[in-house]
Amino acid sequence: MASSARNHRCLLLFCLLTTMMITSSYGQESEPALLIKFKSSLENATSSSSLGNWNSSVPLCTGNDSNWNGLLCLNGQFYGLRLESMGLSGNLDVDTLSQLTNLLTMSIMNNNFEGPLPNVKKIGGRLRGLFLSNNRFSGELPDDAFAGMKSIRRILMANNEFTGKIPTSLLGIPKLVELQIQNNKFNGTIPAFNQQDFQINAANNRLEGPIPSQLSTQSASSFAGNLELCGKPMAACATSKKKKKIPIVAIILASIGGLIILAIILFALFLVHKQRKKPTQYEKSSVKNLNKKPSVLGEEKYTKSRHHHHHHHDKAGKLYFVRRDREKFDLEDLLRAPAEVLGSGSFGSSYKADVPIGKPIVVRRFRQMSNMGKEDFHEHMRSLGKLSHPNVLPLVAFYYRREEKLLVTDFVDNGSLASHLHGKRNFNQPSLDWPSRLKIIKGVTRGLAYLYKELPTLTLPHGHLKSSNVLLDYKFEPLVADYALVPVINKDHAKQFMVAYKSPEYMQNERLTRKTDVWSLGILILELLTGRFPANYLKQGKGANADLAMWVNSVVREEWTGEVFDKDMNTTKHNCEGEMLKLLKIGMCCCEMDVAKRCDLMEALHKIEELKESDEEDYSSNSYSYASHQGEMYSSKAITDDDFSFSRNA
Template sequence: MAPLDAHLPRPPLHHPSLFQPCVVLLLLLSYAPAPTLVVAQDGSQPKADMPTGLNDGMNLVRFKQALGSPAVLSSWMQGVNPCGDTRAPWTGVICAGGIVTGLRLGGMGLSGTINETAVEPLANIQGLRTISLANNKFSGDIPPFGVLVALKSVFLSNNHFSGAIDGDYFSDMAHLKKVWLSENAFTGKIPSSLLKLSLLMELHLEDNQFSGAIPDMDTQTLTSFNVSNNKLEGEVPAGLQRFDESAFTGNVGLCGPKTGKTSCEGAVASSPASASDGKEVESGRAVMVSVVLAMLLLALIAGLVIVKKRREDSFDTLGVENGSGDSVSVSLPRVGGSSKRSSSSTHRQHDSSRKSSISSKRSAGGGDAHGELVMVNQDKGAFALSDLMKAAAEVLGNGGLGSAYKAVMANGVAVVVKRMRDLNRMGRDGFEAEIRRLGRLRHPNILTPLAYHYRKEEKLLIFEYVEKGSLLYALHGDRGVHHAALDWPTRLRIIKGVAKGMVYLHTELASSDVPHGNLKSGNILLGPEYEPLLVDYGYLPLVNPSQASVSMFAYKSPEAVQHRQVSGKSDVYCLGVVILELLTGKFPSQYLNNGKGGTDVVEWAASAIADRREIDLIDPEIVTGTKQSVASMEQLLRIGATCVDPRPESRPDAREAARRIEEVSVEGGGDGDGTRGTDSAPSARDAVLTSRLSAREHSTEEFSMS
């Protein structure tokens, strides 16, 4: 299959002046002997006459050596084709059509600086279109990627890059569509050469130290933009005022719409007078900060004394009710003090099989700072760890990444506390940066975290409680009112919302190899009007690879199982499984680690479509009484089958999948297979449909979830 970006012009290999007409030279070259293949074994400069695959491989090895030959790239070996058909692609290398098209080296613990020596071999890889170095520990100046003129995407988020970026840095990178430089320490002005990127779709510069004014980027192609938490000043350009306020917050010098300062009168102007006055202002601010810090310190000391006294004779517990109405002891991490149980809590204990703990021993040397509950989203108000301590709680269940508990606080607010056991890939700073990033997400189909608690041994994530629970439970565990409400229009509305949420995640978390990573019906909650809310997304940078392969559903995709490779297309595979699950009403065997139980919806769909008996798959509960919608159901079924294609390159990306799903209507098909009329005489196909449904309704077939 040709690369997805094959239409993009190749970067010039020679200066245009060398192509002046020269008949004699051409004649001489036409009689020159055919070049022979020479493969260097010492990491030297690749030969121009070497096959593309081996040439790419040698250049990647040179890049690896410039990085210090990290062990994580041990699969990059000299003299081997990184995109060879006989072996899996190299770690972090994306191939298409037998050539290298991308590097996804995010979250691999890489460090050091990236200079011209490291970038030079990358310039020799003609098919290279995307580079992701996000979530590592690289430092120094921004890599000199300006020579990679054919790049479409650059992801450098969450590293330690610093310094100013030259204003002309992007001048020759006319094909760039995605630029992610967030969560670094870049300084100086935003490069003016960004204005030259006419194809730019995503620009993320948040959480740096950029200063000065925002360039007037009136680029209609720009769909995702964020410069929050910098030192920018002046008026927000008119061309960027279509973006949400969250894109500009944390810049005290900005004014105008979307900043909270509607008027720009008195906006910062660089004059001698203002510069001299600035010293007095800074002096006054320093005094004010000192006073505030002193007051906070006194309040903290007083608070600790009160907390210690209140808890001196009691153990911090959540009262938990299990299914039988009995209570069990659910302990939370303590902010301070000892961990002794008091006699007052002993009567709450039951048999060990009914206990559910959401705490563990404090790490050696752990301080009170490790007991804080940090709010990242105050849409539902603020609360503290002490509020959770007093809450009555209920065990909701266990998942691959941890356990979940419902806690109802004294003010009546209900939240879900998730005890996450395996988010240990990053240290405290990296973990907090990732959760803050998730806390900034805002979308109708995304459930954003409210708060977190960090300890080395375990972490707590706090979310809003959603009453109806998961799509998994509504489909397979609840035969009551919630299940009855899952008619065809509702199921179609759910999958459309899921697809929209996925597109949003693939835009906002594009620097991640797999933006969601764990999409399945158990991680889709249903709001009051059965609107879907995605949860358990964006954890891939936080989960150790060995645990991710066990706990995250994206690692059940064919490419992950066969080649240990995951990408955004792995999320699309998960979306396809959810589509087939909604249409068939069957519990997918793909969700089970042991493969025992459930229904292989992927194989079932492929077989039915091949035999043109799609109707056999459709859940009779959504067909009865709505036979005019069968064409639409079959249209969605075929979309789902495309999403679970075993070849990632044959699947649509998240945006294209969402577009196709959006085209599906409640009644009638939109793919050329014909629509159903409303005449009273049933067609021959309707007769077959009625016969098959009748047979299925009287069947005693069951499925197993274990």
């Protein structure tokens, strides 16, 4: 009897547990069902081919590869959403997202979402990364907007229209290491973030007051464009003192003293004018202030010089704007703008300055342009100012002096192609994949072809094409820079540093042709495909052209293999080696040492335009493209146990 009763109780317990499991399973929707439900809340998602392969009959993941566009996978497990640049809009269904227990990172950057910030804290404390940049979100953020999100490490909300104060709930996130809120309309003061290794970018908002001492070691560019911010690393805050009552006698004496000083100044100016002394070198001292690295460029010297020699400023201290569609500023604005040194190259130094037009600009300072007269220089710059193409960095303004020149362009915040190919990357910055590299080389070639068309009288429409002169915007669209400078750079300096003078035809015969820029394009293609830095840019003397081109030729000559390609492109994911080989052949044809056998630019452009992201004809997915902001998305190669809740060896 006891045994029978015990068996009965075990059977009853088994039934109860089975019932609970069935009930639990019935109440919890599957991940595919939840994702499709989330998709239904998005506009343009159903019609968009980007999410067209979301199908509940297909597994989400196979190993580290996703079978659904826009999903991130590791060891067969879905862990993140990467819905970037898909033209999506609508309302984010955070209630459904909160049921995705494995969701650790989410990016909807570069889309068309608008309205108030979604209630992201509903997603829960397990989220590690939230990427909302480059949408049209707006309105004030509740102070508790991020309350309870204890595990989040990176929050990117740049380039939206958020207003109000920065939520103090961000202070309660112990693992937060990066916050990007630049180019919004936040106001008020900056909270005293005290997290370890914390980085913030709050540029171009309406913030005010002293910068917290905890953030004093951050880059000044992280706070630029906020006119009322002060304290390190920006300009010191003004100290206010209590007003004291001044005796009437003191006021009278000060007035008399002021009149005497004024009389002395007027007499001195009369003597200066009478003796026709050379004017003070205001212009030189002003431009020299660009060497300084404080947040305000030469404001003190400029102010003193301006009072004494204002007429000289009007004559020589003028910025010439070459584009009618741009808001103008004067030299005074430039010299007083918060700025930082970007670097020093073969032509001179570059500075990023935050002038009062709403966005930063770059000032390039040239000392090696003294071989051209003022009128010819002005004419050449005006011709460059007429250029307009999506892949050509526009010239905004210039400044002329015999000894040195300034060229002003827009600031491109994603750096150069060289920095992405050869710079150090941290764990959350994936390398450029094949679709992104193909997109870049197509844009570069289009920009170069445009220069050929618009500057037909120049033998070298570019003359200095290399990876450090290809800038990338936040969508990884390339912008060709430092073009058409051969006519204005001193020839001795050009021969020493400019890429065109490293070409085979110049090394062998001191000859430049309309195909010389094609050779530079070829070297750039090989650099893009191999990930190797071309020694062609550095060495001088005969044979300098041989390094990268010869290495590629030697590998290819032995066998057509993938050994030549940069492993960081992750080619197996895209099934693209056939297309890559086509581009490699185009690059080698552009690098042909014999100019007569070298392909011309339009032939290269036509062949490059035909290249696809995949060897498959109907490949159309860009969901794994690296067309996101540097450091704004996780890579499955870079997952650590600290960032995600499951082990890499799980």
